[in-house]
Amino acid sequence: MAYDHPVELTSATDLAAMITDTCARFADKPAFSALGKSLTFTEVERFSGALAAYFQHHTELEPGDRIALCLPNLMQLPIAAYAALRAGLVIVNTSPLYTADEMAHQWQDSGAKALVIYGDLAATAAKALSQTQIRHVMTTSAKDFHQPQPASDAIDGALSLMACWEQALAESLPLQTPTIAPSQLAALQYTGGTTGVAKGAMLSHANLLANARQVLARLGDTCRQGEEIFIVPLPLYHIYAFTVNLITFFARGSLNVLIPNPRDLPGFVEQIKPFRFTGMAGLNTLFVGLCRLEAFRQLDFSALKLTISGGTALTSVAADVWHKTTGCLIAEGYGLSEASPVVCLNPIDQVRLGTIGPALIDTEVKLINDDGTTARHEGELCLRGPQVMAGYWNMPEETATVLDQEGWLRTGDIATINDDGYITIVDRKKDVILVSGFNVYPNEVEDVLTQAPGVLEAAVVGEPDRHSDEKVVAYLVTEGEMDIPALRAFCRTKLAGFKIPRKFVQMQSLPKTAVGKILRRALRH
Known part of the structure:
Protein backbone atom coordinates (compact mmCIF):
# COMPACT_ATOMS: atom_id res chain seq x y z
CA MET A 1 0.00 0.00 0.00
CA ALA A 2 1.12 3.56 -0.63
CA TYR A 3 0.88 4.42 3.04
CA ASP A 4 3.32 1.76 4.27
CA HIS A 5 7.12 1.86 4.23
CA PRO A 6 8.59 -1.27 5.85
CA VAL A 7 11.25 -0.31 8.36
CA GLU A 8 13.93 -2.57 9.80
CA LEU A 9 13.08 -3.34 13.42
CA THR A 10 15.13 -6.34 14.53
CA SER A 11 16.07 -9.76 13.23
CA ALA A 12 15.05 -11.26 16.58
CA THR A 13 12.15 -13.71 16.60
CA ASP A 14 11.41 -13.29 20.31
CA LEU A 15 11.16 -10.28 22.62
CA ALA A 16 14.03 -11.36 24.88
CA ALA A 17 16.46 -11.28 21.95
CA MET A 18 14.95 -7.99 20.74
CA ILE A 19 15.65 -6.42 24.14
CA THR A 20 19.31 -7.45 24.28
CA ASP A 21 19.89 -6.57 20.60
CA THR A 22 18.34 -3.12 21.07
CA CYS A 23 20.30 -2.36 24.23
CA ALA A 24 23.55 -3.27 22.48
CA ARG A 25 22.78 -1.11 19.45
CA PHE A 26 21.84 2.03 21.36
CA ALA A 27 24.05 1.44 24.42
CA ASP A 28 24.67 4.92 25.87
CA LYS A 29 21.56 6.64 24.54
CA PRO A 30 18.80 7.36 27.09
CA ALA A 31 16.01 4.77 26.95
CA PHE A 32 13.61 5.82 29.73
CA SER A 33 13.13 8.88 31.89
CA ALA A 34 10.77 9.47 34.82
CA LEU A 35 10.62 11.81 37.81
CA GLY A 36 13.89 13.52 36.93
CA LYS A 37 15.96 10.35 36.45
CA SER A 38 17.00 8.56 33.25
CA LEU A 39 18.32 5.13 32.30
CA THR A 40 20.46 4.37 29.27
CA PHE A 41 19.88 1.27 27.16
CA THR A 42 23.00 -0.25 28.75
CA GLU A 43 21.55 0.30 32.24
CA VAL A 44 18.22 -1.18 31.16
CA GLU A 45 20.06 -4.27 29.89
CA ARG A 46 22.09 -4.60 33.09
CA PHE A 47 19.21 -4.13 35.53
CA SER A 48 16.72 -6.31 33.61
CA GLY A 49 19.35 -9.01 33.12
CA ALA A 50 20.16 -9.00 36.85
CA LEU A 51 16.49 -9.27 37.79
CA ALA A 52 15.94 -12.07 35.26
CA ALA A 53 18.93 -13.92 36.79
CA TYR A 54 17.43 -13.37 40.26
CA PHE A 55 14.21 -15.03 39.09
CA GLN A 56 16.24 -18.00 37.85
CA HIS A 57 18.48 -18.44 40.90
CA HIS A 58 16.35 -17.31 43.85
CA THR A 59 12.84 -18.46 42.90
CA GLU A 60 11.43 -21.66 41.44
CA LEU A 61 9.92 -19.75 38.49
CA GLU A 62 10.25 -21.63 35.20
CA PRO A 63 9.84 -20.43 31.60
CA GLY A 64 6.13 -20.21 30.84
CA ASP A 65 5.15 -19.30 34.41
CA ARG A 66 3.10 -16.14 34.79
CA ILE A 67 4.27 -13.04 36.67
CA ALA A 68 1.90 -10.16 37.46
CA LEU A 69 3.14 -6.58 37.14
CA CYS A 70 1.10 -3.94 38.96
CA LEU A 71 2.93 -0.63 38.57
CA PRO A 72 2.31 2.94 37.39
CA ASN A 73 4.59 4.49 34.76
CA LEU A 74 7.88 4.22 36.65
CA MET A 75 11.18 3.03 35.17
CA GLN A 76 10.86 -0.10 37.30
CA LEU A 77 8.04 -1.29 35.03
CA PRO A 78 10.13 -1.70 31.84
CA ILE A 79 12.93 -3.27 33.88
CA ALA A 80 10.54 -5.80 35.44
CA ALA A 81 8.79 -6.47 32.11
CA TYR A 82 12.05 -7.00 30.23
CA ALA A 83 13.41 -9.17 33.07
CA ALA A 84 10.31 -11.36 32.91
CA LEU A 85 10.61 -11.75 29.13
CA ARG A 86 14.34 -12.50 29.32
CA ALA A 87 13.63 -15.24 31.87
CA GLY A 88 10.97 -16.72 29.58
CA LEU A 89 8.09 -15.73 31.88
CA VAL A 90 4.63 -14.58 30.78
CA ILE A 91 3.62 -11.06 31.81
CA VAL A 92 0.21 -10.43 33.35
CA ASN A 93 -0.30 -6.66 33.22
CA THR A 94 -2.47 -5.52 36.12
CA SER A 95 -4.00 -2.08 36.62
CA PRO A 96 -2.90 -0.30 39.84
CA LEU A 97 -6.47 1.06 40.01
CA TYR A 98 -7.96 -2.40 40.55
CA THR A 99 -9.80 -3.38 43.69
CA ALA A 100 -8.69 -6.44 45.67
CA ASP A 101 -11.46 -8.48 44.03
CA GLU A 102 -10.35 -7.48 40.52
CA MET A 103 -6.74 -8.30 41.36
CA ALA A 104 -7.78 -11.68 42.78
CA HIS A 105 -9.77 -12.56 39.65
CA GLN A 106 -6.91 -11.75 37.29
CA TRP A 107 -4.15 -13.42 39.31
CA GLN A 108 -6.25 -16.47 40.09
CA ASP A 109 -7.41 -16.86 36.49
CA SER A 110 -3.88 -16.48 35.09
CA GLY A 111 -2.27 -18.75 37.69
CA ALA A 112 0.37 -16.10 38.39
CA LYS A 113 3.15 -17.28 40.70
CA ALA A 114 4.97 -13.98 41.28
CA LEU A 115 4.06 -10.32 41.63
CA VAL A 116 5.91 -7.03 41.23
CA ILE A 117 3.79 -4.24 42.72
CA TYR A 118 3.92 -0.58 43.67
CA GLY A 119 4.37 -0.46 47.45
CA ASP A 120 1.40 1.86 48.05
CA LEU A 121 -0.89 -0.86 46.63
CA ALA A 122 0.45 -3.67 48.79
CA ALA A 123 -2.32 -3.43 51.38
CA THR A 124 -4.95 -3.86 48.66
CA ALA A 125 -3.05 -6.74 47.10
CA ALA A 126 -2.64 -8.44 50.47
CA LYS A 127 -6.42 -9.00 50.56
CA ALA A 128 -6.24 -10.88 47.25
CA LEU A 129 -3.10 -12.99 47.61
CA SER A 130 -4.60 -15.81 49.68
CA GLN A 131 -6.87 -16.66 46.71
CA THR A 132 -3.93 -16.99 44.30
CA GLN A 133 -0.83 -19.11 43.63
CA ILE A 134 1.48 -16.10 44.09
CA ARG A 135 4.41 -16.96 46.38
CA HIS A 136 6.97 -14.31 45.44
CA VAL A 137 6.18 -10.61 45.92
CA MET A 138 8.50 -7.67 45.19
CA THR A 139 7.54 -4.10 45.98
CA THR A 140 8.94 -0.80 44.74
CA SER A 141 8.49 2.91 45.40
CA ALA A 142 8.47 6.07 43.27
CA LYS A 143 11.47 7.19 45.38
CA ASP A 144 13.59 4.11 44.70
CA PHE A 145 15.84 5.66 42.04
CA HIS A 146 16.46 8.66 44.30
CA GLN A 147 16.71 6.81 47.61
CA PRO A 148 15.94 3.06 47.76
CA GLN A 149 13.03 2.22 50.06
CA PRO A 150 12.50 -0.98 52.08
CA ALA A 151 9.93 -3.54 50.98
CA SER A 152 6.34 -2.88 52.01
CA ASP A 153 5.42 -4.49 55.32
CA ALA A 154 1.78 -4.88 54.19
CA ILE A 155 2.62 -8.26 52.63
CA ASP A 156 4.45 -10.91 54.67
CA GLY A 157 7.68 -11.94 53.04
CA ALA A 158 7.67 -9.20 50.40
CA LEU A 159 11.09 -8.21 49.07
CA SER A 160 12.38 -4.92 47.69
CA LEU A 161 12.56 -5.05 43.88
CA MET A 162 15.74 -2.96 43.80
CA ALA A 163 17.34 -5.05 46.53
CA CYS A 164 16.72 -8.16 44.41
CA TRP A 165 18.49 -6.87 41.33
CA GLU A 166 21.27 -5.34 43.43
CA GLN A 167 21.77 -8.74 45.07
CA ALA A 168 21.92 -10.40 41.66
CA LEU A 169 24.52 -7.85 40.50
CA ALA A 170 26.57 -8.27 43.67
CA GLU A 171 26.53 -12.05 43.30
CA SER A 172 27.30 -11.81 39.54
CA LEU A 173 24.49 -14.28 38.92
CA PRO A 174 24.66 -15.66 35.37
CA LEU A 175 21.54 -15.35 33.20
CA GLN A 176 20.73 -18.54 31.35
CA THR A 177 18.90 -17.40 28.22
CA PRO A 178 15.97 -19.75 27.60
CA THR A 179 15.07 -20.95 24.14
CA ILE A 180 11.89 -19.09 23.19
CA ALA A 181 9.78 -20.11 20.20
CA PRO A 182 7.99 -17.23 18.42
CA SER A 183 4.65 -18.90 19.17
CA GLN A 184 5.26 -18.95 22.93
CA LEU A 185 3.17 -16.69 25.14
CA ALA A 186 4.71 -13.35 26.05
CA ALA A 187 1.73 -11.77 27.82
CA LEU A 188 -1.77 -12.41 29.06
CA GLN A 189 -3.44 -9.09 28.38
CA TYR A 190 -6.77 -8.88 30.15
CA THR A 191 -9.46 -7.01 28.28
CA GLY A 192 -10.70 -3.84 29.93
CA GLY A 193 -13.96 -5.39 31.06
CA THR A 194 -16.11 -2.90 29.12
CA THR A 195 -18.34 -5.78 28.03
CA GLY A 196 -18.24 -7.97 31.14
CA VAL A 197 -15.74 -10.14 33.00
CA ALA A 198 -12.14 -9.47 31.95
CA LYS A 199 -10.65 -12.20 29.74
CA GLY A 200 -6.95 -12.89 29.18
CA ALA A 201 -5.95 -12.42 25.54
CA MET A 202 -3.04 -14.78 24.81
CA LEU A 203 -0.38 -12.75 23.00
CA SER A 204 2.74 -14.47 21.70
CA HIS A 205 6.22 -13.10 21.05
CA ALA A 206 5.40 -13.31 17.34
CA ASN A 207 2.14 -11.37 17.79
CA LEU A 208 3.80 -8.45 19.56
CA LEU A 209 6.86 -8.27 17.30
CA ALA A 210 4.64 -8.43 14.23
CA ASN A 211 2.51 -5.57 15.50
CA ALA A 212 5.61 -3.47 16.23
CA ARG A 213 6.78 -4.00 12.64
CA GLN A 214 3.31 -3.16 11.30
CA VAL A 215 3.15 0.10 13.28
CA LEU A 216 6.64 1.13 12.16
CA ALA A 217 5.76 0.38 8.54
CA ARG A 218 2.89 2.87 8.85
CA LEU A 219 5.01 5.50 10.61
CA GLY A 220 7.92 5.17 8.17
CA ASP A 221 10.52 7.92 8.51
CA THR A 222 8.45 9.66 11.17
CA CYS A 223 10.09 7.32 13.69
CA ARG A 224 13.81 7.78 13.04
CA GLN A 225 16.28 5.36 14.55
CA GLY A 226 17.73 6.56 17.86
CA GLU A 227 16.40 10.12 17.53
CA GLU A 228 12.85 10.33 18.84
CA ILE A 229 11.59 11.49 22.23
CA PHE A 230 8.10 10.22 23.09
CA ILE A 231 5.98 11.41 25.98
CA VAL A 232 4.19 8.45 27.63
CA PRO A 233 1.15 9.49 29.71
CA LEU A 234 -0.86 6.35 28.92
CA PRO A 235 -0.26 3.46 31.32
CA LEU A 236 2.32 0.91 30.20
CA TYR A 237 0.22 -1.88 31.73
CA HIS A 238 -2.37 -1.17 29.03
CA ILE A 239 -1.73 -2.94 25.73
CA TYR A 240 -1.72 0.36 23.78
CA ALA A 241 1.39 1.82 25.47
CA PHE A 242 2.84 -1.63 26.19
CA THR A 243 3.20 -2.39 22.47
CA VAL A 244 3.80 1.13 21.16
CA ASN A 245 6.28 2.32 23.80
CA LEU A 246 7.82 -0.71 25.53
CA ILE A 247 8.29 -2.61 22.28
CA THR A 248 7.95 -0.50 19.10
CA PHE A 249 9.58 2.81 20.04
CA PHE A 250 12.05 1.10 22.39
CA ALA A 251 13.22 -1.15 19.56
CA ARG A 252 13.90 1.95 17.43
CA GLY A 253 16.17 3.41 20.12
CA SER A 254 13.76 6.14 21.20
CA LEU A 255 13.65 7.87 24.58
CA ASN A 256 10.35 7.19 26.35
CA VAL A 257 9.52 9.86 28.95
CA LEU A 258 7.20 8.16 31.46
CA ILE A 259 4.47 10.17 33.21
CA PRO A 260 3.42 8.36 36.43
CA ASN A 261 0.35 10.53 37.10
CA PRO A 262 -1.09 12.19 33.96
CA ARG A 263 -4.13 13.39 35.92
CA ASP A 264 -1.90 16.00 37.56
CA LEU A 265 -1.81 18.22 34.47
CA PRO A 266 0.38 21.02 35.92
CA GLY A 267 2.85 18.36 37.13
CA PHE A 268 2.65 16.71 33.70
CA VAL A 269 3.71 19.96 32.01
CA GLU A 270 6.63 20.42 34.41
CA GLN A 271 7.86 16.90 33.68
CA ILE A 272 7.88 17.31 29.89
CA LYS A 273 9.22 20.89 29.84
CA PRO A 274 12.92 19.86 29.72
CA PHE A 275 12.41 17.70 26.61
CA ARG A 276 12.23 18.72 22.97
CA PHE A 277 9.71 15.95 22.41
CA THR A 278 8.80 14.63 18.98
CA GLY A 279 5.80 12.43 19.74
CA MET A 280 3.00 11.61 22.16
CA ALA A 281 -0.04 9.38 22.43
CA GLY A 282 -3.21 10.29 24.31
CA LEU A 283 -6.98 10.55 24.41
CA ASN A 284 -9.61 13.28 24.20
CA THR A 285 -9.68 14.34 27.85
CA LEU A 286 -5.89 14.59 28.02
CA PHE A 287 -5.57 16.57 24.78
CA VAL A 288 -8.26 19.06 25.80
CA GLY A 289 -7.09 19.32 29.41
CA LEU A 290 -3.48 20.08 28.43
CA CYS A 291 -4.49 22.67 25.86
CA ARG A 292 -6.44 24.59 28.51
CA LEU A 293 -3.26 25.15 30.53
CA GLU A 294 -1.31 28.31 29.77
CA ALA A 295 1.92 26.59 30.86
CA PHE A 296 1.34 23.90 28.23
CA ARG A 297 0.52 26.41 25.50
CA GLN A 298 3.86 28.11 26.20
CA LEU A 299 5.91 24.95 25.47
CA ASP A 300 8.08 24.60 22.36
CA PHE A 301 6.22 22.34 19.92
CA SER A 302 8.60 22.86 16.99
CA ALA A 303 9.85 19.25 17.14
CA LEU A 304 6.42 17.63 17.65
CA LYS A 305 5.48 15.69 14.52
CA LEU A 306 3.55 12.67 15.78
CA THR A 325 -2.29 24.68 20.09
CA THR A 326 0.59 22.50 18.90
CA GLY A 327 0.46 22.73 15.11
CA CYS A 328 0.40 18.92 14.98
CA LEU A 329 -2.47 16.88 13.55
CA ILE A 330 -3.69 13.92 15.61
CA ALA A 331 -3.43 10.61 13.77
CA GLU A 332 -6.26 8.46 15.09
CA GLY A 333 -5.70 4.74 15.25
CA TYR A 334 -7.67 1.73 16.39
CA GLY A 335 -6.92 -1.51 18.13
CA LEU A 336 -7.99 -4.00 20.74
CA SER A 337 -6.22 -6.26 23.21
CA GLU A 338 -7.01 -9.28 21.07
CA ALA A 339 -4.93 -7.80 18.22
CA SER A 340 -1.80 -6.86 20.17
CA PRO A 341 -3.44 -4.17 19.79
CA VAL A 342 -3.00 -2.03 16.65
CA VAL A 343 -5.22 -2.73 13.64
CA CYS A 344 -5.45 0.63 11.86
CA LEU A 345 -3.64 3.97 11.95
CA ASN A 346 -3.86 7.14 9.91
CA PRO A 347 -0.74 7.72 7.79
CA ILE A 348 1.00 10.74 9.29
CA ASP A 349 1.12 12.56 5.96
CA GLN A 350 -2.41 11.55 4.93
CA VAL A 351 -4.48 12.07 8.08
CA ARG A 352 -8.24 12.06 7.63
CA LEU A 353 -9.96 13.23 10.78
CA GLY A 354 -12.98 11.16 11.73
CA THR A 355 -11.42 7.94 10.43
CA ILE A 356 -9.06 5.42 12.02
CA GLY A 357 -7.05 5.21 8.79
CA PRO A 358 -6.47 2.12 6.66
CA ALA A 359 -5.61 -1.29 8.08
CA LEU A 360 -1.92 -1.90 8.82
CA ILE A 361 0.29 -3.86 6.45
CA ASP A 362 -0.43 -7.64 6.41
CA THR A 363 -3.85 -7.03 7.99
CA GLU A 364 -7.03 -8.12 6.19
CA VAL A 365 -10.34 -6.50 7.11
CA LYS A 366 -13.96 -7.13 6.18
CA LEU A 367 -17.45 -6.12 7.30
CA ILE A 368 -20.13 -8.68 8.18
CA ASN A 369 -23.84 -8.69 9.00
CA ASP A 370 -25.29 -10.29 12.13
CA ASP A 371 -25.66 -13.59 10.28
CA GLY A 372 -22.00 -13.63 9.24
CA THR A 373 -22.59 -12.72 5.60
CA THR A 374 -20.53 -9.97 3.98
CA ALA A 375 -21.95 -6.48 4.56
CA ARG A 376 -21.99 -4.01 1.68
CA HIS A 377 -21.89 -0.62 3.36
CA GLU A 378 -21.85 -0.95 7.13
CA GLY A 379 -21.21 -3.94 9.38
CA GLU A 380 -19.18 -5.50 12.15
CA LEU A 381 -15.46 -5.04 11.55
CA CYS A 382 -13.48 -8.29 11.36
CA LEU A 383 -9.75 -8.67 10.86
CA ARG A 384 -7.09 -11.27 10.21
CA GLY A 385 -3.34 -10.86 10.57
CA PRO A 386 -0.14 -11.86 12.41
CA GLN A 387 -1.04 -9.69 15.41
CA VAL A 388 -4.26 -11.61 16.25
CA MET A 389 -4.20 -13.49 19.56
CA ALA A 390 -4.18 -17.26 19.92
CA GLY A 391 -7.40 -17.02 21.96
CA TYR A 392 -8.61 -16.30 25.47
CA TRP A 393 -6.77 -17.99 28.34
CA ASN A 394 -8.73 -21.07 29.51
CA MET A 395 -11.88 -19.86 27.71
CA PRO A 396 -12.37 -21.95 24.54
CA GLU A 397 -16.08 -21.12 24.29
CA GLU A 398 -15.47 -17.37 24.59
CA THR A 399 -12.67 -17.70 22.02
CA ALA A 400 -15.00 -19.43 19.57
CA THR A 401 -17.47 -16.52 19.70
CA VAL A 402 -14.89 -14.01 18.42
CA LEU A 403 -12.26 -16.04 16.51
CA ASP A 404 -13.23 -18.44 13.72
CA GLN A 405 -11.24 -21.36 12.33
CA GLU A 406 -9.94 -19.26 9.44
CA GLY A 407 -8.38 -16.77 11.85
CA TRP A 408 -10.94 -13.96 11.49
CA LEU A 409 -11.41 -11.93 14.68
CA ARG A 410 -14.78 -10.25 15.29
CA THR A 411 -14.21 -6.88 16.95
CA GLY A 412 -17.75 -6.04 18.08
CA ASP A 413 -17.40 -2.62 16.42
CA ILE A 414 -19.64 -1.34 13.62
CA ALA A 415 -17.65 0.27 10.82
CA THR A 416 -17.63 1.50 7.23
CA ILE A 417 -14.75 1.19 4.72
CA ASN A 418 -14.38 3.65 1.85
CA ASP A 419 -12.96 2.89 -1.60
CA ASP A 420 -9.34 3.65 -0.68
CA GLY A 421 -9.39 1.61 2.51
CA TYR A 422 -9.95 4.27 5.16
CA ILE A 423 -12.12 2.89 7.95
CA THR A 424 -14.60 4.75 10.13
CA ILE A 425 -15.81 3.24 13.39
CA VAL A 426 -19.50 3.97 13.72
CA ASP A 427 -19.87 2.54 17.23
CA ARG A 428 -19.71 -0.49 19.47
CA LYS A 429 -22.24 -3.05 18.28
CA LYS A 430 -23.58 -3.49 21.82
CA ASP A 431 -23.92 0.28 22.32
CA VAL A 432 -26.14 1.05 19.31
CA ILE A 433 -29.45 2.55 20.47
CA LEU A 434 -32.67 1.55 18.69
CA VAL A 435 -35.16 4.45 18.50
CA SER A 436 -38.43 3.57 16.73
CA GLY A 437 -36.56 1.18 14.47
CA PHE A 438 -33.75 3.62 13.66
CA ASN A 439 -30.15 3.10 14.78
CA VAL A 440 -28.59 5.85 16.87
CA TYR A 441 -24.81 5.70 17.30
CA PRO A 442 -23.60 7.14 20.62
CA ASN A 443 -20.25 8.26 19.14
CA GLU A 444 -22.02 10.62 16.74
CA VAL A 445 -24.22 12.16 19.44
CA GLU A 446 -21.30 12.48 21.89
CA ASP A 447 -19.21 14.26 19.27
CA VAL A 448 -21.99 16.83 18.75
CA LEU A 449 -22.58 17.30 22.49
CA THR A 450 -18.89 18.00 23.19
CA GLN A 451 -19.07 20.84 20.64
CA ALA A 452 -21.86 22.53 22.64
CA PRO A 453 -20.77 25.51 24.79
CA GLY A 454 -19.86 24.51 28.33
CA VAL A 455 -19.82 20.72 27.74
CA LEU A 456 -16.56 19.11 28.85
CA GLU A 457 -17.42 15.42 28.47
CA ALA A 458 -20.37 13.41 27.19
CA ALA A 459 -21.55 9.82 27.33
CA VAL A 460 -24.67 8.63 25.54
CA VAL A 461 -26.59 5.41 26.27
CA GLY A 462 -30.00 3.96 25.57
CA GLU A 463 -32.74 3.37 28.13
CA PRO A 464 -35.89 1.29 27.59
CA ASP A 465 -38.86 3.32 26.39
CA ARG A 466 -42.50 2.20 26.02
CA HIS A 467 -43.08 4.27 22.91
CA SER A 468 -39.86 3.97 20.89
CA ASP A 469 -37.91 0.82 21.86
CA GLU A 470 -35.26 2.97 23.56
CA LYS A 471 -34.65 6.63 24.30
CA VAL A 472 -31.35 8.47 24.02
CA VAL A 473 -29.93 9.59 27.38
CA ALA A 474 -26.93 11.92 27.69
CA TYR A 475 -24.67 12.06 30.75
CA LEU A 476 -22.66 15.27 30.75
CA VAL A 477 -19.83 16.93 32.65
CA THR A 478 -20.28 20.68 32.19
CA GLU A 479 -18.82 24.00 33.24
CA GLY A 480 -21.39 25.43 35.64
CA GLU A 481 -25.07 24.54 35.53
CA MET A 482 -26.43 22.55 32.62
CA ASP A 483 -28.76 24.51 30.30
CA ILE A 484 -31.00 21.77 28.89
CA PRO A 485 -33.09 23.97 26.50
CA ALA A 486 -29.89 25.40 25.03
CA LEU A 487 -28.44 21.89 24.63
CA ARG A 488 -31.55 20.65 22.86
CA ALA A 489 -31.50 23.67 20.56
CA PHE A 490 -27.83 23.06 19.75
CA CYS A 491 -28.48 19.39 18.98
CA ARG A 492 -31.34 20.32 16.63
CA THR A 493 -28.86 22.19 14.41
CA LYS A 494 -26.70 19.11 13.94
CA LEU A 495 -28.78 15.97 14.58
CA ALA A 496 -31.95 14.40 13.24
CA GLY A 497 -34.81 14.59 15.73
CA PHE A 498 -34.71 10.90 16.73
CA LYS A 499 -31.01 11.21 17.66
CA ILE A 500 -31.48 14.11 20.08
CA PRO A 501 -31.26 13.01 23.74
CA ARG A 502 -34.60 12.87 25.48
CA LYS A 503 -32.97 13.05 28.89
CA PHE A 504 -29.88 14.93 30.15
CA VAL A 505 -28.08 14.04 33.37
CA GLN A 506 -25.37 16.26 34.84
CA MET A 507 -22.39 14.43 36.38
CA GLN A 508 -19.34 15.49 38.37
CA SER A 509 -17.32 12.91 36.41
CA LEU A 510 -17.94 10.00 34.06
CA PRO A 511 -16.92 6.41 34.86
CA LYS A 512 -13.80 5.45 32.90
CA THR A 513 -11.31 2.66 32.44
CA ALA A 514 -7.71 3.20 33.52
CA VAL A 515 -6.86 4.46 30.03
CA GLY A 516 -9.65 7.03 30.02
CA LYS A 517 -12.23 5.15 27.94
CA ILE A 518 -15.75 6.01 29.12
CA LEU A 519 -17.62 3.02 30.56
CA ARG A 520 -21.07 3.37 29.07
CA ARG A 521 -22.26 0.12 30.65
CA ALA A 522 -21.78 1.68 34.10
CA LEU A 523 -24.35 4.35 33.15
CA ARG A 524 -27.08 2.03 31.95
CA HIS A 525 -29.98 1.33 34.28
Missing part, protein backbone atom coordinates in the same frame (compact mmCIF):
# COMPACT_ATOMS: atom_id res chain seq x y z
CA THR A 307 0.44 12.66 17.97
CA ILE A 308 -1.52 9.43 18.13
CA SER A 309 -5.01 8.91 19.52
CA GLY A 310 -6.50 5.52 20.27
CA GLY A 311 -8.55 3.61 22.82
CA THR A 312 -11.69 5.67 22.26
CA ALA A 313 -13.17 7.74 19.41
CA LEU A 314 -11.34 11.03 18.83
CA THR A 315 -13.74 13.96 19.09
CA SER A 316 -13.57 16.83 16.62
CA VAL A 317 -13.19 19.27 19.52
CA ALA A 318 -10.09 17.50 20.85
CA ALA A 319 -8.55 17.22 17.37
CA ASP A 320 -9.16 20.89 16.62
CA VAL A 321 -7.86 22.36 19.88
CA TRP A 322 -4.72 20.17 19.76
CA HIS A 323 -3.93 21.20 16.19
CA LYS A 324 -4.45 24.88 16.95
